[in-house]
Amino acid sequence: MEELYISILERIQNEMPEIAYIDEDYGQLEGMDSENDDFYPVTFPCVLIGNAEADWKDIGMGTQAGQIQLTVRLGIDCYHDTHIGSGTTDKIRERMELAGKLYRTLQGYRFSGFMDEMARIKSKDYTLPGNIKVYEIVFEFNFRDESALQDSLHHR
Structure with missing residues (x-):
């Protein structure tokens, strides 16, 4: 699975050079508002992947x-006033186009x-403190894990 994560991160980097920060999701966005100095600073726009959930079947x-199911989050800092009449409503379009x-x-x-092809099964957007807009997409795919295959061959 680790190679899968790295592959997805590299694909985003190659296809979306406008993304400033791409990483595994370990709560960076939620930790930004805390007084905990242990959090690595995130630059925007950022993409974070993680929160994988899997149902496994043994096939022998x-x-x-x-x-x-794998969650991908796009975080964008929103410092423009985008209300109607502000003249900057195009920033809404830019954020949605990036998502x-x-x-x-x-x-x-x-x-x-x-691995089968990734397919979107759910999406939502929400805001976090500090004017951060998050676009979240959940993808689903089938994956075959043979990492225990070597161990089972050695235990015969």
Whole structure:
């Protein structure tokens, strides 16, 4: 799975050079408002991937098939006043277009022969303290994990 994460991060980097920060999601956005100095600063726009959830089935010989759900979050700092009449409502369009580009970058993506194409199953947007807009997309795909295959061959 670690190679899958890295592959997705690299795909986003290659297809979306306008993204300033791309990483595994370990709560960076939620930690920004805390007084905890241990959080690494995030630059915007950022894309964070994580919160994977999997249902696994054993298919034998140390191999499992999983149906994976993976969350991808686009965070954008919103410092423009975008109310009607402000003259900057185009910033709303820019944010939504960036979220659409992220979706198109990953929709149908396939890392290897161990994986089916990624397909969006859910999306939402919300705000966080500090004028941060988050566009969240949940992708689903099937994945075959053979990492225990070697162990099962050695234990015979």
